[in-house]
Amino acid sequence: MAEDEKTPGREIIADYAQAHFRYFRTADGTVYAQKVGHPVARPIRSQGTTGSHRQELMVSLYRDGVGLFNGSALKEALDLIEALALSEDVQAVHIRVAPGFDGATWLDLGRADGLSVRIHPTGWDILTPDPREVCWRRTQLTGELPLPARDTDGKGIDLLLRLTNFANAQTECLALAWLIGCLSPGVPVPAPFLTGPQGAGKSTGGRMLVRIVEGMSGDLRRAPKGEDDLIAAVAAGWVTALDNLSHMGQDLSDLMCCIVTGVESVKRALFTDGDVHRSAYRRPLLLTGIDVGVIRPDLAERLLPLRLERPSVRRTEAELWAEYAEVLPVVLGSLLDLTVKVRAAEAETPTDLRMADFAHLCAQLDAATGFGSLAAYRASLDDLTDDVIEGDLMAQTVLRHAETIEPGGAQRMTSTEWLQCLSRLYSGDELRPVPKGWPTTGKVLSDRLKRLQPTLAARGVLIDTGRTSEGRYLEMARPAAPVPHEQQELPI
Numbered sequence: 001m002a003e004d005e006k007t008p009g010r011e012i013i014a015d016y017a018q019a020h021f022r023y024f025r026t027a028d029g030t031v032y033a034q035k036v037g038h039p040v041a042r043p044i045r046s047q048g049t050t051g052s053h054r055q056e057l058m059v060s061l062y063r064d065g066v067g068l069f070n071g072s073a074l075k076e077a078l079d080l081i082e083a084l085a086l087s088e089d090v091q092a093v094h095i096r097v098a099p100g101f102d103g104a105t106w107l108d109l110g111r112a113d114g115l116s117v118r119i120h121p122t123g124w125d126i127l128t129p130d131p132r133e134v135c136w137r138r139t140q141l142t143g144e145l146p147l148p149a150r151d152t153d154g155k156g157i158d159l160l161l162r163l164t165n166f167a168n169a170q171t172e173c174l175a176l177a178w179l180i181g182c183l184s185p186g187v188p189v190p191a192p193f194l195t196g197p198q199g200a201g202k203s204t205g206g207r208m209l210v211r212i213v214e215g216m217s218g219d220l221r222r223a224p225k226g227e228d229d230l231i232a233a234v235a236a237g238w239v240t241a242l243d244n245l246s247h248m249g250q251d252l253s254d255l256m257c258c259i260v261t262g263v264e265s266v267k268r269a270l271f272t273d274g275d276v277h278r279s280a281y282r283r284p285l286l287l288t289g290i291d292v293g294v295i296r297p298d299l300a301e302r303l304l305p306l307r308l309e310r311p312s313v314r315r316t317e318a319e320l321w322a323e324y325a326e327v328l329p330v331v332l333g334s335l336l337d338l339t340v341k342v343r344a345a346e347a348e349t350p351t352d353l354r355m356a357d358f359a360h361l362c363a364q365l366d367a368a369t370g371f372g373s374l375a376a377y378r379a380s381l382d383d384l385t386d387d388v389i390e391g392d393l394m395a396q397t398v399l400r401h402a403e404t405i406e407p408g409g410a411q412r413m414t415s416t417e418w419l420q421c422l423s424r425l426y427s428g429d430e431l432r433p434v435p436k437g438w439p440t441t442g443k444v445l446s447d448r449l450k451r452l453q454p455t456l457a458a459r460g461v462l463i464d465t466g467r468t469s470e471g472r473y474l475e476m477a478r479p480a481a482p483v484p485h486e487q488q489e490l491p492i
Contacts, residue, residue, distance in 0.1 A: 009073035014080050016066055017057055022131065023085040026093055031085040033057075034131055039114045041093050041135040044078055044085075054078070093137040096213065096238035097185045100133050107183060107336075108136045110144040110215055117148065117336065119183065121344060124148075124336045141237035143215025149333035156334030159327045163320070164208060165201045167307040170376035175209065175306055177362050177373050180339050182213050182239060182284045187357045188261050189304075191285035196308035202288040203243050205308055208324060210241045210286060212332060216325060220288065227255055234259055234283050245289035253299045259285050260302045294391035297455045300384040301354040304377070341368045350374065353381070354454070385458045393435055395452050397426045398476070402461040408480035412473050415442030418449075446474060 017023075022034045023044070032041040033053040042053040054074060062068055092098075098106045100118060106129055107117040114128045114136070126147060129136075149156070157176065166172045174192075181189035192209070194202040203220055210218045220243035224230040230252075234240045240259065248256075262282030287303075295303070347363035349356055362374040389395045401422060405411055413421065419442050423434055439445035449456075449463045456463055464475045 009067075009069045010076040010080070012066065013057070013061065013069060013073055013077035016061060017077065017081055020060060021057070023081055024088045024091050025085050027090050029086070031082045032093055032135065034135060037131065039116065039129045039131050039134055039136050040138055042138075044082055091135060093135045094185070095137050095139070095142065097183060098134045098136070099185050100129070105183065105185060106134050108142070109147070110138070110142050115147075119336060119339060121340075123340055139236040141214075141233075143217035145215045145332065146329040148336055149329040152330050152334040152337060154334050154337065156327065156331035157338065160208070160212075160331045163324060164205045165196075165308040165311050166205070167196070167309045170372065170379070171306050173365065173371040173373040174304055174376050174380065176338070177358070177365050177377075178284070178304060179209065179212060179335055180342055180365065181358055181361055183335075183339050184361075187361060188282055188355065189284050189358050190302050190355050191256065191260055191287055192304045192306050194286070194288040194306050194308060195290060197310055198290065199310045200308040201311060202308055204320070206241055206243065206286055206288045210239050211324075212328070212335060213239050216328070223252065227251065230255060231281070235281050237283070239284045239286060241286040243288050245287055246291070248295070248299075250296070253296045256285060257298050257302055259283055295384065295387050297388050297452055300388050301381070301454060303384055305380050305384065344368070353378075382458070385455055388455045389459070392452070393426065394422070394438070394448055395455060397422050398449070398452070398456060399459060399461060401425055402476060402478055405476065405478045407478050410475050410477035412475045414471065415446040415474050418442070418474050419445045449474065
C-alpha cells in the first residue's frame with residue numbers, strides 16, 4: 001500500500017489548505033479563508049453552495065489532483081484549521097469600501113480577479129490590493145463595477161446629471177456630496193430621501209445613484225417588515241436602498257438612525273446556549289417616496305432631501321439603461337477624480353450641525369469646486385425642521401408659548417406644571433380635547449421635549465432640565481440673539 005494512502009484524508013486536506021490559503025479571524029471571532037495572494041476572503045463556516053470556502057477548497061483539491069474527499073474529512077480538517085486560526089492576529093474584512101495604508105481608501109470593483117481602486121491623496125489607481133492591507137468580503141449583493149475611465153475631465157458628472165431629474169443645482173451638488181461620502185468608509189453620511197411628484201423618476205434616480213457604487217446589479221428594495229430582515233440586508237451590502245416608502249413607524253425610524261450613524265447588534269449564536277454573535281454596521285442608506293408622513297426629529301437630522309421633477313421628455317427603460325451602462329465607466333472615473341480633488345481641499349468643519357463629518361465634506365466640495373453644497377445642506381435641514389414642526393402639535397404649542405417669553409428671558413416650572421400650561425394653551429377657550437398621543441404625565445412630557453430639543457433650538461427655543469433643593473424643573477428660554485454662523489451663497 002502506498003504511503004500517501006495511509007495518511008488520513010483530514011490531514012491531507014489540512015496540509016493542502018494551509019499551504020494554499022491564509023486563515024485569520026476577525027474581531028468577532030469569525031474565521032475567514034483567503035487564497036494566497038488574493039484579496040477576497042470567505043468565512044470557513046459558510047455552508048452555502050455558491051462562493052463558500054468549503055466549495056472553493058473542494059474544487060482546488062480536485063483540480064490540483066490531490067483527490068476527492070467526503071464531507072466528514074472536510075469537516076474534521078476545517079474544524080482543526082478554525083481552531084488554529086483563533087490564535088492568529090485579528091484582521092477586519094470589508095464590503096465594497098475599506099481604509100488602507102497611508103491615508104488611502106479602497107473601492108472593491110467586485111471582479112473575480114480582485115482588481116480594486118486605490119484612492120490616495122494624489123490620485124487613484126487600479127490594482128490588486130495586498131491581502132495584508134485589505135480583505136474583501138463578497139456576498140450575493142456584491143455586484144461588479146466596470147473599470148473606471150481615466151482623463152474624463154469631469155464629463156461623467158455632466159452625463160449623470162443629464163440622465164437624472166434633479167430639481168435644481170442645490171440638489172445636484174448634495175447628490176454628488178453623498179456619492180463622495182459613500183466612497184469614504186469612515187464618514188457617516190445622511191440618507192438621501194428622493195422625493196417629488198408621481199412620474200418624477202424617483203426610483204430610476206435612486207437606482208442610478210446606487211449603481212455607481214454597487215454596479216448594474218444594484219437595485220432598490222421594499223422596506224422589510226422586521227428588524228432582523230433589514231439588518232441582514234444591511235450587513236450583506238454597502239448601500240441599502242429602500243423604495244416607495246409611504247409610512248415610517250417609530251421602530252423603522254429608530255433603526256434607520258442606527259444604520260446611518262452606526263450600531264452593534266448582539267444575538268445568541270445558533271445551536272449554542274451561551275455564545276453570542278456580534279455584528280457592527282454603519283452603511284449609506286437611500287430612500288425614495290412621495291410622502292412618509294410625520295418625520296421624527298432624530299431621523300430628520302440624518303436625512304438629505306433630494307427633490308426631483310417630472311421630465312419633459314419620456315424615454316423607454318431599455319433606452320435609458322443602455323445609455324447609463326455605456327456611460328457608467330466615465331461617471332465612475334469622474335467621481336473618483338472629484339473625490340481626490342475634494343479630499344485634498346482644506347475647509348473648516350462646521351460645529352453646529354449633527355452630521356459634522358458630512359458637513360465638512362460639503363465644505364471641502366465647495367472649496368474644491370465653488371459649489372454651494374454646505375449652504376444647500378443647511379437649507380435642506382431647515383426645510384426638514386419645518387416638516388417636523390408641522391407634524392407635531394406639541395412642538396407647535398411650545399413655539400406658541402415661547403412667543404410670550406421675552407428675548408433673553410427664560411421660564412422655569414416643573415414638568416407637571418408645564419404639562420398643565422401647554423394643555424391649556426392647546427385647548428384654548430373652546431376647551432377642545434387634547435389629541436391622541438398627547439403626554440399624559442410630566443415625565444412623558446419631559447421625554448418628549450428632550451426629543452424635540454434640536455428642532456426647537458433651530459427655531460430659537462432652548463429646553464433645559466435641572467434640579468434645585470425643591471426638586472427637578474424644566475426651563476424654556478429664548479436667546480437674546482441667535483448664534484451666527486457663516487452662510488455660503490447658493491449658486492443661482
